[in-house]
Amino acid sequence: MPYRTLGRTGEKVSAIGIGGWHIGLPKVDEKLGIRIVREAIDRGIHLYMLEVARENGFTFDAVQMPLNLMDAHFRSFSKLVLPELVKDGIGVLAMKTLANGSILQSKTVSAIECLHYALHLPTSVVITGVDSMAILDQAFEAARTFKPFSDAELQALLARTREAAARGQYEPFKTSSIYDGTAVNPKWLGEEPPELQALMMQD
Numbered sequence: 001m002p003y004r005t006l007g008r009t010g011e012k013v014s015a016i017g018i019g020g021w022h023i024g025l026p027k028v029d030e031k032l033g034i035r036i037v038r039e040a041i042d043r044g045i046h047l048y049m050l051e052v053a054r055e056n057g058f059t060f061d062a063v064q065m066p067l068n069l070m071d072a073h074f075r076s077f078s079k080l081v082l083p084e085l086v087k088d089g090i091g092v093l094a095m096k097t098l099a100n101g102s103i104l105q106s107k108t109v110s111a112i113e114c115l116h117y118a119l120h121l122p123t124s125v126v127i128t129g130v131d132s133m134a135i136l137d138q139a140f141e142a143a144r145t146f147k148p149f150s151d152a153e154l155q156a157l158l159a160r161t162r163e164a165a166a167r168g169q170y171e172p173f174k175t176s177s178i179y180d181g182t183a184v185n186p187k188w189l190g191e192e193p194p195e196l197q198a199l200m201m202q203d
Contacts, residue, residue, distance in 0.1 A: 001043060002143055006124045007061045007091030013125050015146075016115075016139045019095065022129035036130050043140060062091035062124065066173065069117050070103055071096075072158055073165035075174050078121060091124040099171050100129060100179075106164040109157065115142035117157060120149050 003012040018040050022028065028036075063085055065077045072078055085092050097118040098104060098111055109117075118126040119142065130136045149157070168175040177183035191197075 001140070002146070004124050005091075007085075008089035009061050009091060013091075015119060015123075015126060016143045017093065017125040017127040018136070018139070019127050019129040022131040022135075025131050028131050032132070036133065036136055039133070039136060040130070043136075061089070062093055064093035064095050064127070066096035066099070066171065067092070067094035067118050067121055067123065067126075068097050068099060068103060068171070069109055069114055069157065069161045070099065070106075070165035070168075070170045073162050074168045074171060082121065086122050092122060093125045093127055094118040094121065094123045095127045096171070096173060097126055097128050099173065102170045102172060103161075106161070106170050108160045108164050111138055112142050112145070113157060115139065116146050116149070119143070119146045120154065 002015045004015050005011070006013045018036070063081070065081060067078055067082070082092060098114045103109065103114055104111060115126060115128060115138075126142075128135070128139050128142075130139065164170060173179040182188050
């Protein structure tokens, strides 16, 4: 597993990380979930960044955000936010690299190409959802086979995804509330405090 520096912290972290949401899916039983996490750790995925930050007494200097081939064309974190983070030496954790498989439904790119794209960006860790050993193997294969793109390779990949990405169709976390747990479970937010409720009752 290749390791990268986490922004200005100087800490070394694995280039691939595993997302937690997928391990909680109904199809992933406890035995498989434990196996995925243990195998990931044994193979070099770094899962204790927050502990390291606390132990060294510094503020956690990293930002996690969606970075994927579709993002490059629509409401782009990679164009609007990523350059600022790099300028300030803040570690970047790429998430939604395959948008829970939505990007693959566009039939424009493969999973490995999606992971390679995120690894090509100035990221410290590329997080990918893992709900099976095959997907964990895919993540390690992407890390093993990654080489930075030439400009021509990058432009060809972006050209293949441009039309599919134009309206955000394959990034539903940007265009809908489908990934917003509070939209599905508004009770999580609780009651508004009385002073805020009173504001709404004024004419």
